[in-house]
Amino acid sequence: MRCGAGIDARQVDELAINIDPIQAGGRLTADAMKAVIAYGDGYSVCDNCRKPNRLDYITKPPIAEFHRDLASWLNMDAARVVPGARRGFQAVAHTYVNKGDPVLVTSLSHYTEFLAVEDARGIAFEIPDDDRHLITADATAAKIEEVKRESGRVPVLAFIDHVDYQYGNKNDLKSIAKVAHQYDIPVLCNGAYTVGIMPVDGKDLGADFVVGSGHKSMAAPAPSGVLAATAEREKEVFRTTAITGDLTGRKFGIKEPEMMGCTLMGVTLVGMMASFPHVKERVKHFDRELANNRIVTEALRSIDGTSVLSEYPRKHTLTRVDTTASFDTVAQVHKKRGFFLSAALAEKGVVGIIPGATRVWKFNTYGMTTLQAQYLAQVFVDIAAGNGLKIS
């Protein structure tokens, strides 16, 4: 099937078990799919936009209510939707970071956090992860002191990943935030892998900001996301416009410069909203997701030479494994080389790992049924055994 313009209809999640590390939490719910169809048109949520003319004030569809619900669900005081988590990072960085200011990130931070710092003309300082690939409060304190010593400045902002994208490890954000706050450093909790996946309580974590990704973890179309703030920080990042026309004297009401006014005017927002009741429910059952992940991860561990690089037991379904001493030894002699693994998986209806990867790679079991997890576990073991690897 084709959609015109040389675009094939995508049927990845319809036809296969998709273990792509970044796609698992973004699959639309059926309600979101319906909403996408009804709100495909540009500016489709603006039919009933009335004064003061801002997206988060629209009551039909219930966008205003959704914003309040989002904030309270994250236990924060205010929330806005943004075109992807990265645009939340950008807004916060741009509010606090001036040219040359030091900003804390981590040695496992996502590139978009670095770009937010760069875009704001700040300088990024990485808090090192420890040998378990976790960011600790102690490492945070040590890094702040190092930055102080070397630059004479305290960092003006800290980007801390709730769960990092490389290992899927869950950091103790609460204790990290406590340290940062001793230096009056506002803390942005990057919840791109947690908001919409597991319960996130911003106040309990001590976050000044919680950022989530709609298309990564909230079953929403791209680009979408959320930026939530405390009452104290809300006034800063969501400050309203102060610019005036020098000639006309025009002012621009309650538009927010860091949001560039309204953000998601159609399908992306309505998709997020339609999925939201399901997302609120699913985070309560993250234990089931971890149980499924364990089925798959244990199967991988049973293949001699395979190790899990992520913390273990897993606290997230995004998992990094090292199969250099297992699948990669097969790749050395297989006629398909490294592609044998993704090819063998595809033959069994499993997609989503990078073709050719047989050393260090990631997968995500989020959203699977237990039956699918059992099937996937068996597939990995069968491929291994079928290629002469030992199973213990």
Next chain:
Amino acid sequence: MRCGAGIDARQVDELAINIDPIQAGGRLTADAMKAVIAYGDGYSVCDNCRKPNRLDYITKPPIAEFHRDLASWLNMDAARVVPGARRGFQAVAHTYVNKGDPVLVTSLSHYTEFLAVEDARGIAFEIPDDDRHLITADATAAKIEEVKRESGRVPVLAFIDHVDYQYGNKNDLKSIAKVAHQYDIPVLCNGAYTVGIMPVDGKDLGADFVVGSGHKSMAAPAPSGVLAATAEREKEVFRTTAITGDLTGRKFGIKEPEMMGCTLMGVTLVGMMASFPHVKERVKHFDRELANNRIVTEALRSIDGTSVLSEYPRKHTLTRVDTTASFDTVAQVHKKRGFFLSAALAEKGVVGIIPGATRVWKFNTYGMTTLQAQYLAQVFVDIAAGNGLKIS
């Protein structure tokens, strides 16, 4: 029908003639609707993302080709998709504007252009429109000289609307750009109302940047848009990241900080792409759109006391009218007050003007058939006559 979460299915353009000023160019084509259904899932265009891992390098779906086509269609050297025209303004402002720098906008500029200036900490100076509500080269030259005189600085950037959002008037961008370039001021052509609506030749206009809106004028879902640049400016606004991790030494390849890396990862981009062949075709037939607009506008002019505030004859289908001396005289005595007009239109299957507006208001005839335009013209005349207004 409901989409869950209290969201009613939207059926505005299915059930009525929609003359909303900002929605007319954003209605999806049938191909875009198919694409939206197939690419609703988050990160759905990323299945075949390979090194160097940037959205505009993906060949399946043909995103790379689309980017080349977009640039060449606008007669510019490079193009990127962005989450709305406003994010294009933001990227350009952020590249050229430092704190306190003077920036040219116009007395008819959209609020998002002001926000872009504010966000970059610049100061906005408005070029005045003349009594026809047009921005001229002379007024541009005078304003630059005034800014020079009063601030001692030459503006660092000019935002010029190709067609403004208030009157739908078409500015002589070419002569304005010529003046700006005499002062070495880069010119951003705001094509939110033209790119996707009528032919736009960036080089011919002398634009350093052309910005378009997907959801406003390219039959694409929101938020989407395009930022195109000349070869000279491409290196500046699309510069690649230079930041490194102080500890890990990580670099981030060819990601672009002003784009925050990848921009539209799913439904928004694929919707734009699927509509693109239709959009390329429709801009060639803008004369038909103007002919339809004329049918409606002439009918309005035939209602005694009604005047067209936009330039006449129209060069764009977005039109501003003053009915203070016609429909508003009815509103003064009608039991529905100002709401009589939108109610009467709705009864005849016409939606999209602000409920209650009977003085100065805007409509857009874009995308209508001639039959629909004739019907709409008659509806306006009938409502006027039915309420005792004189038709000449």
